[in-house]
Amino acid sequence: MSTLLEVEDLQIDIPISAGDLHAVRGISFTVGKGETLGLVGESGCGKSMTALALMNLLPKTARRRGTRLAFGGKDLIALKEREMADIRGDRMSMIFQEPMTSLNPSYTIGNQLMEVMLRHRRVSRSEARNRAVFLLEKVGISAAKSRLGQYPHQLSGGLRQRVMIAMALMCDPELIIADEPTTALDVTIQAQILHLLRGLQREFRMAMILITHDLGIVARVADRVAVMYAGQIVETGTVRDVFTQPLHPYTHGLLDCIPIPGKTPRGELLGSIPGMVPTPVGVLLGCTFRNRCSFTFQDCAVQDPGMRRVSETHGCRCLLELEKLAKRA
Amino acid sequence: MKARPLARDRAFPQGSNRRGTGMLSYTLKRLALAVVVTLVVSALSFGLLYLSGDPAAAIGGEAATDADIANIRKIYGLDRPIYIQYLTWIGKALQGDFGMSYYFRLPVSQIMAARVPATLILGCSAIVFALIFSIPLGVIAAIRPNSWVDRTALFLSVMGQAMPSFWLGLMLIVVFSVWLPILPPSGTEGWEYFVMPTIVLGYFAMPAIMRLTRAGMMEVLASDYIRTARAKGLRSGSILFKHALRNAIIPVVSVSAVQFGFMLGGSIVVETVFAIQGMGYLAWESIKRSDFPTVQAVILIFAVIYIVLTLLADLLNGWLDPRIRVT
Amino acid sequence: MEFLSIPPVEEILGPSPGQLLRRRLFAHKGLMIGGIILAVIISFALLAPILSSQDPYAQSLTTRLSKPFWHAESTWKHPLGSDHVGRDYLSRLLYGAQISLLIGFCVALISGVIGAALGVVAGYFGGRVDMVITFIITLRLSIPFVLVAVAVVGIVGGSLKVVIITLGLLLWNRYAVVMRSATQQIRNQDYIPAAEAVGCSTTRILLSEIMPNIVNNLVVVATLEMANAILLEAALSFLGLGVQPPIPSWGLMVAEGKDFLFFEPWLIAIPGVALFVLVLAINLLGDGIRDVTAPENR
Numbered sequence: 001m002s003t004l005l006e007v008e009d010l011q012i013d014i015p016i017s018a019g020d021l022h023a024v025r026g027i028s029f030t031v032g033k034g035e036t037l038g039l040v041g042e043s044g045c046g047k048s049m050t051a052l053a054l055m056n057l058l059p060k061t062a063r064r065r066g067t068r069l070a071f072g073g074k075d076l077i078a079l080k081e082r083e084m085a086d087i088r089g090d091r092m093s094m095i096f097q098e099p100m101t102s103l104n105p106s107y108t109i110g111n112q113l114m115e116v117m118l119r120h121r122r123v124s125r126s127e128a129r130n131r132a133v134f135l136l137e138k139v140g141i142s143a144a145k146s147r148l149g150q151y152p153h154q155l156s157g158g159l160r161q162r163v164m165i166a167m168a169l170m171c172d173p174e175l176i177i178a179d180e181p182t183t184a185l186d187v188t189i190q191a192q193i194l195h196l197l198r199g200l201q202r203e204f205r206m207a208m209i210l211i212t213h214d215l216g217i218v219a220r221v222a223d224r225v226a227v228m229y230a231g232q233i234v235e236t237g238t239v240r241d242v243f244t245q246p247l248h249p250y251t252h253g254l255l256d257c258i259p260i261p262g263k264t265p266r267g268e269l270l271g272s273i274p275g276m277v278p279t280p281v282g283v284l285l286g287c288t289f290r291n292r293c294s295f296t297f298q299d300c301a302v303q304d305p306g307m308r309r310v311s312e313t314h315g316c317r318c319l320l321e322l323e324k325l326a327k328r329a
Numbered sequence: 330m331k332a333r334p335l336a337r338d339r340a341f342p343q344g345s346n347r348r349g350t351g352m353l354s355y356t357l358k359r360l361a362l363a364v365v366v367t368l369v370v371s372a373l374s375f376g377l378l379y380l381s382g383d384p385a386a387a388i389g390g391e392a393a394t395d396a397d398i399a400n401i402r403k404i405y406g407l408d409r410p411i412y413i414q415y416l417t418w419i420g421k422a423l424q425g426d427f428g429m430s431y432y433f434r435l436p437v438s439q440i441m442a443a444r445v446p447a448t449l450i451l452g453c454s455a456i457v458f459a460l461i462f463s464i465p466l467g468v469i470a471a472i473r474p475n476s477w478v479d480r481t482a483l484f485l486s487v488m489g490q491a492m493p494s495f496w497l498g499l500m501l502i503v504v505f506s507v508w509l510p511i512l513p514p515s516g517t518e519g520w521e522y523f524v525m526p527t528i529v530l531g532y533f534a535m536p537a538i539m540r541l542t543r544a545g546m547m548e549v550l551a552s553d554y555i556r557t558a559r560a561k562g563l564r565s566g567s568i569l570f571k572h573a574l575r576n577a578i579i580p581v582v583s584v585s586a587v588q589f590g591f592m593l594g595g596s597i598v599v600e601t602v603f604a605i606q607g608m609g610y611l612a613w614e615s616i617k618r619s620d621f622p623t624v625q626a627v628i629l630i631f632a633v634i635y636i637v638l639t640l641l642a643d644l645l646n647g648w649l650d651p652r653i654r655v656t
Numbered sequence: 657m658e659f660l661s662i663p664p665v666e667e668i669l670g671p672s673p674g675q676l677l678r679r680r681l682f683a684h685k686g687l688m689i690g691g692i693i694l695a696v697i698i699s700f701a702l703l704a705p706i707l708s709s710q711d712p713y714a715q716s717l718t719t720r721l722s723k724p725f726w727h728a729e730s731t732w733k734h735p736l737g738s739d740h741v742g743r744d745y746l747s748r749l750l751y752g753a754q755i756s757l758l759i760g761f762c763v764a765l766i767s768g769v770i771g772a773a774l775g776v777v778a779g780y781f782g783g784r785v786d787m788v789i790t791f792i793i794t795l796r797l798s799i800p801f802v803l804v805a806v807a808v809v810g811i812v813g814g815s816l817k818v819v820i821i822t823l824g825l826l827l828w829n830r831y832a833v834v835m836r837s838a839t840q841q842i843r844n845q846d847y848i849p850a851a852e853a854v855g856c857s858t859t860r861i862l863l864s865e866i867m868p869n870i871v872n873n874l875v876v877v878a879t880l881e882m883a884n885a886i887l888l889e890a891a892l893s894f895l896g897l898g899v900q901p902p903i904p905s906w907g908l909m910v911a912e913g914k915d916f917l918f919f920e921p922w923l924i925a926i927p928g929v930a931l932f933v934l935v936l937a938i939n940l941l942g943d944g945i946r947d948v949t950a951p952e953n954r
Contacts, residue, residue, distance in 0.1 A: 057559055089562030096560075102554040105652055108577050116561045151651045167561070366791075373799070377807055487943075491936035493887050494677050495894045496910055503921050564862035594800035598891050612803055613895060616810035624807055631800040639798065 004175060004207050005031040006056070007312040008068035012049050012231075014061060022280040023049045023062070025231040028307070031175065036201065036208040038222030038239070040215060040254075046231040046275055047211045051177045054209075055094055056084050071226075072174065072318065090120040091170035097180040099160035103152035109163055110148030116170040135166040139196060164195070171201065175207045182217070194221055215254055219243055224313070226250050230288040231280050233307070237314035247316040249293045295320055357645050363640045367633060371422070374628040375415050379620050418625070432618045439627045441608065447517055448596050448607035452521060455531035456589045463535045464581065467542025468574065471550060482543070486536030494595060496601040498529040515604035526603045530595060533590040541584055543614035545577035552576075579649045586642035588637040680948045687944020689733060693937035701753035703887075708747035712904045716742035724922050726755055737922055745923075748904040755905045756886050756934060759820055763885035764878045766824030771831025772874055776862060778832070779839025779939045789832070805888065810897045819898050823885050838870040872949040874878050879942030883935045890931055904932050 001317075011023040024046040029035045039047045054059045054069070056076070067124055069076045069202045071092065076084065078270055090096075096102045104112060113132040129148065136144035138188060139162040152160060161181060178197060182190040198221050201208050210222055218225055226236040227250065235248040246252050256271025275292035287293075290300040297319075385402040393401070402408045406417070427437035470479040505525060506514040513522050524571065549555065550573055558572045596609035604610070608627060613625035681687060700707065716738070724737040724745070736745040778789035808822045835878075842848065851861050890907030892898030899905040900914070906927035932945025 055560060057556065084566065085559075085562045087562065089558055094560040096553065096557060098553055102557045104554040104558070104572050104576070105570075106650065115567075117562065118569075119561070119563055153652045164557075167557075362794070368797055369795055370798050373795075374804075376813065387931075463804050484785070487936070487939060490934050491883070491939055493894075493907075493928065493931050493935075495891055495907075496924065496931065499914065499917065499926065501912065502915060503924075507918055507921075582838050590800070594802040597802060597806060598895065601895060609803075611807065611896075616807055616897065619811070622845050624811075627808060628800065631803055632798055635800055636798045 002033050003030050003031045004072060005209075006068055007054070008066060010050065010053060010064070010069065010302060012046070012053055012058065013058070013063045013065075014165075015063075016281070021284040022231055022284070023260070024053065025280060025284075027226075027231075027233045029226050029233060029236060031207050033174070033222065034201075034205050034207055036198075036210055036219035036222045038225045039209060039211045039228060040218050040225060041228035042213060042277055044279075045228040048179050051094065051179050051209065051211055051226075054087055054177060055092060056081070057094075062329065066290075067182040071312040086120070088305055089116050089168075089173075090171045091173055092175045092177070093171070093173045093182050094177045094179065095161075095168050097158050097162050099164055100184070105152055108149055109149055109155070112328065113148070113149050113167050113170060116167060119239070120171050131170060132166070135169050136163070137164045138200065139193075140162070141166075151219065157185055158193070159184060161193055161323060165193075165197065166287060169204065172204065173206060175209070177199070177209045177211070178311045180213070181210075183212070183214075190217075202303075212314070215258060227254070230277055232288065232317060234289065234317045236307070237311075241311070241314040245314070246291075247310060247314070248318050249295055249320075250289055251291075287317075338459065344468075356644060359643050363554045363636050364572035368419075369637055370632045370636070371419055371629055372415060372624055374632060375418060377628065378625060379411075382456060397576060401522070412547060422626070422629065428614075428622040430620050430623045432615070432620040437623050440611065440623065441626060441630065444606055444608045444611045447605050448545040448593065448600070448609060451523060451526055451530060451596060451599070451605065451607060452589060452592050454527045455592050458527050459534040459538055459588070464542050464578075465557040468546055468569070470539070470543045471546030471577075472569070479543075482539055486539050489532050489536045492532075494529055494533060495598050495602055496600060497532070498525065501529065502602075507527065512604060517605050522603075526599050528594050529602070530599045532596065534585070534592060537588060538572055538585060540582060542577065542580050545580055546573060549573045549577040576650075579646060582649060583642035583646045584644065585640045590638045593634060665878070677948070681944075684944045684948055686940045687948060690937045690940025690942075690944060693933060694698065694941055697753055697934055697937065698757060700750055700860075700899070701757050704747070705748035708744065708750050710744035710752045712743060713902050714746040716745060719848060721916070721920055723920075727946060736926060737920075739909070739923060740916060742947070743902075743904075745926060745953065748909060750905075752904040752906045752909065752927065752930070753934070755816070755903065756889070756931070757815060759816070759823070759889045760882040760886045760938070762820045762886040763823045763827060763889075764882040765869065766820070767826075767828040767877050767881060767885075768831055768874065769876075770825070771828030772835045774828070775832040775835025776866060776870075780835040780843055780858075780862060782840075783844070786836075787927045789836075793832050793836075793861050794830055795828075797932060799826075801826045802888070805892060806895060806897050809892060813928065814896075814898050816899055816903065819889055820891060823888060827881055827888075830881060831877050834873050838873045839866055842866055842869050871944065876942050876946040876949075879938050883938040883942070886931070886938075887935055 007030070008028045009026045010024055010028070011022070011026050014021040014023055027046075027050065029037065039050065041047050047252075049058070049062075053064050054071075054076070056064070058064060059156070066077055071087070073171065076087075079087075105110075110132055114125065114128040114137070117128040123226070132148060134300075136147055137273055141147055141159060141162055150235065152163075155163065160239045165181075172327045181197065182193050185193060194217060197210075199207070200206075210218070212218060222239055223241045224236070224238050227235045227242070227248065228234065229250050235242060235246070235251050242251060243255070247253055250273070253271060253273040257273070259270055273292050278288060280293065286299075286301040286303060287296070287305055290296040292301070299319055302321060305317050307317050309315050385398045385405070385407050406414065409417075412588055418428070425438055428443070429435065430437050430440055433440055466478075466482045470476075470482045473479060502514045502525065505512040514525075516522050521561060555573055558568045563572075593609075596607060597613055598609070599605070600607045600610040601613055608630070611623065612627045612631075614620075615627065709856050715792060719734060720740055720742040722731055722734045723736045725732075725735050727737075734744050734746065738744055739748070774789050774792070778786045783842070805822055809818055812818055812822075838925055848861065849863060851865050856865075889898055889905065890910070893905040893907030894911045895912060899908055901908060909927040911926045913920070913927075916923050
């Protein structure tokens with residue numbers, strides 16, 4: 001599988017009154033063609049920031065740095081805004097968390113769908129319209145032709161999210177970034193949307209970065225996982241790797257929190273990770289997870305653990321010896 | 330009047346397809362309200378006449394004897410009960426007959442018809458002037474908050490709100506008609522005559538429109554759908570004008586309509602300063618001369634224009650924002 | 657073992673809300689500038705008899721149209737010049753400040769009471785009461801108030817009292833609208849039904865629960881409407897339909913000086929600038945109060 005996206009040492013800093021907020025502190029990952037990478041973590045760990053950074057949609061005050069940010073071989077970091085705008089919506093598109101507010105209330109669905117294609121391709125309006133109808137049907141919206149003339153407020157949340165997905169597919173992107181696409185939806189709709197995304201991804205042969213805080217979603221949909229904590233990737237590997245043999249104490253903690261009917265013993269307390277996520281402001285020393293980790297020892301306070309490769313696909317950012325980590329599973 | 334932009338990102342749980350009927354019933358409701366308001370206001374403006382006590386005495390003047398006053402009362406029909414006088418008046422008014430002016434001895438409608446064009450030209454150019462400057466200024470201020478453009482715009486709007494219009498008019502005359510004589514100070518013979526009056530009448534609406542545009546744009550630019558538009562790779566011109574301004578402009582449109590109404594009311598000062606023969610000047614003259622039929626008619630016409638403008642503003646609101654039509 | 661010195665109470669507790677408010681108040685440049693200028697004008701108005709020995713009504717035809725101090729041929733008898741009948745401009749300016757401020761305060765008071773009462777009642781009771789009051793507000797909005805004010809004063813006859821009452825009875829709509837929406841927002845908070853449950857009378861709820869929370873809105877609108885009233889009175893007097901001569905209203909001074917526009921422009925410049933500065937100060941103060949008490953309304 002060839003690599004579509006290469007991110008090396010991405011850093012995002014946001015200046016605030018107390019200093020510099022290091023939202024993302026040197027993460028590196030790759031996404032191969034047609035593969036799904038699940039980016040998991042708590043609120044505030046920097047996963048949404050990462051997605052915005054890839055599209056260069058960060059807030060004006062944020063600063064983005066990195067050794068390499070290559071999309072299809074092309075470096076995105078030095079790219080001018082105009083050229084980046086050419087890529088957005090065309091080769092790389094994004095779906096956001098809040099379907100209720102992500103569509104312009106003053107224009108019809110059809111208008112908003114068609115304008116993506118009219119912007120990036122030399123097509124006629126009827127060709128764009130046909131593509132819009134085609135995609136609306138693909139995402140499971142019935143009576144697609146008449147839907148084109150409707151306004152966003154006439155659709156429910158689930159329908160709006162489907163429209164967002166259709167909109168993201170208008171120009172046949174190579175990579176689609178889905179930032180918590182189902183968090184704001186009912187649980188029953190969640191499953192439908194995820195199933196839809198997975199199916200579309202396979203059919204259109206797109207790569208996908210799925211950002212979520214829900215490990216269950218990752219297990220179902222993703223090929224590979226990267227677990228983020230406080231701006232860093234603490235564990236990365238295939239879904240199989242990480243779920244059957246979690247290495248990092250944080251990953252352990254996350255998995256312990258999930259009740260599994262049949263497996264989790266009755267009457268026992270569900271696992272929880274004591275403490276709170278620190279806000280990475282100013283200069284940071286050592287491992288950021290040490291205050292909540294049950295395995296910390298002296299070195300954790302001074303030495304920043306780098307990403308250690310356990311196997312070709314599996315990596316973990318921890319100083320503990322591998323045997324100790326593996327035994328914990 | 331400064332109106333806060335609607336919190337546009339409020340979610341509607343279920344969709345509704347009643348677009349057609351929504352607009353119609355909304356329009357009808359607003360029309361009915363407008364008619365009722367017009368009737369009440371007409372009664373009030375009719376009643377103004379009686380504030381001075383005895384209108385017959387006012388017409389007669391200081392030297393009139395009791396017999397004279399009684400005579401006047403009979404001639405002008407002021408001896409009938411008030412509600413009959415009102416109904417006769419409003420009945421005739423609906424047919425365009427506002428009676429005879431005490432001063433000019435001509436039909437009031439004829440006098441007004443002659444004066445309307447000047448006021449209309451002045452009002453329209455003033456609102457256009459205000460919009461042409463305020464909206465772009467507001468947009469730029471919103472795109473670059475706290476830049477020198479933004480600060481200058483806010484500074485100008487603060488200054489503008491504090492300046493008395495009649496003083497501004499007179500100072501402009503001093504500068505442009507006395508010190509450097511390039512503009513005529515009074516009259517309406519050509520377009521140059523309207524330059525200063527337009528500026529004076531229009532500037533008062535500029536702070537409100539500029540601030541509203543700026544606030545609306547800033548709120549809209551921070552919204553989720555603008556982020557979506559950027560994520561689609563749309564060009565910045567398209568994002569700014571097609572997506573952002575279209576939503577931010579909605580409260581500005583209705584406020585502009587209302588401001589236009591204010592301007593027509595404020596025309597009384599501007600027309601007096603620049604000696605423009607418009608409706609405002611007519612109102613002032615008639616009040617000074619106790620020419621009651623004219624006063625009543627002018628106030629009624631202005632009120633009707635106000636009401637129509639507010640109605641138009643609401644309807645425009647409904648048309649521009651598809652979500653309002655549902656309610 | 658070391659003894660750690662205990663920090664003072666203020667450091668532990670942090671600043672109180674009152675102190676925070678005071679800090680923000682003094683840090684806001686617009687508010688401070690507006691407030692200081694307004695205070696200066698008020699003190700000028702109050703100290704008018706002391707600051708100027710001349711009688712603003714005393715005519716002196718020998719010294720008519722003398723020039724203010726920045727001209728070469730000025731006299732110290734009339735530091736700001738004199739008008740067309742020889743009245744001292746400086747003293748007219750100072751006494752004019754009294755008129756403007758008096759009108760501003762009185763009108764703001766009258767219209768404030770009317771508007772706030774209507775608005776709060778409409779917002780609190782809702783339903784039919786709200787419908788009726790909203791209708792009344794719409795009525796008022798449909799009236800071209802400049803014209804009506806001019807008409808009323810013209811028909812009844814111009815005087816200070818008439819102007820104040822007319823403006824007071826006409827300018828209440830913004831109070832009503834703002835107070836109504838502010839009350840509606842508070843109405844839905846939990847402590848209102850809590851007060852009702854405890855058995856508080858409606859009057860008591862209105863006065864002690866609702867009013868304190870919307871007072872800052874009221875103050876902001878009051879300052880802006882005060883400025884509005886001052887400008888309106890000036891316009892009315894300028895048109896000859898407000899305060900009557902020889903009272904030194906600034907608007908009237910501009911009207912009287914209009915005929916001498918060409919050679920003695922200071923006759924209209926001075927009172928005009930005074931009006932401008934006063935209204936500017938009040939606006940800055942009002943904007944500042946609004947920013948400080950509710951920054952999200954900016």
